[in-house]
Amino acid sequence: MRKHDEFEDDGRTIADMSGIGPAPTLRPHRRKSGAPPAEPANDRPWEQAPDWTPKEKFWAVLGAMKATLLIACVYLAGLAVLLGALFLLWK
Template identity: 40%
Template sequence: MARRKHTDDLEDDGRVIADMSAVERPSLMGRQPVRRSPDEPAREGRGARRPKIALTTKERVWLALGAMKAGFVVSMVFVAFIGAIILVLLALWTS
């Protein structure tokens, strides 16, 4: 199979296909805050800033306990499902 000859005959005609000036490099350490000048209007959607919610210590504790309770409920569903599978398999193998 013959190799094609590489040519650099491309010319830039100045047309903009997609404006990439607002695209930033993604962070390797997680989501970084959006940097914007103060006179720029707020954006809606994925890049929009969320308002900070000030929580008291009691509210933070209840929030953490609620998250732990949700995780406990999900883990109990998994344990019950695996236990049911073990019981079914024991019933099949011992009969």
């Protein structure tokens, strides 16, 4: 068997886990009633709803409907080709 190399920490941080404490296993965690909840940081702005005008909303909905109809038409065309081939095969 090959002997494994010793692990060497290069000091890079993948995820900061400094603010996480131990999790209770037998009882659920309860917050203290006197402590206010911490305000979340704005570190994920892409998850917030965009401020769109009604015209922009209309065009976004229209674009989504166009994409959905295009995919549905491709599936229906494939089904038509399959049925046509099967009818010709069994004729």
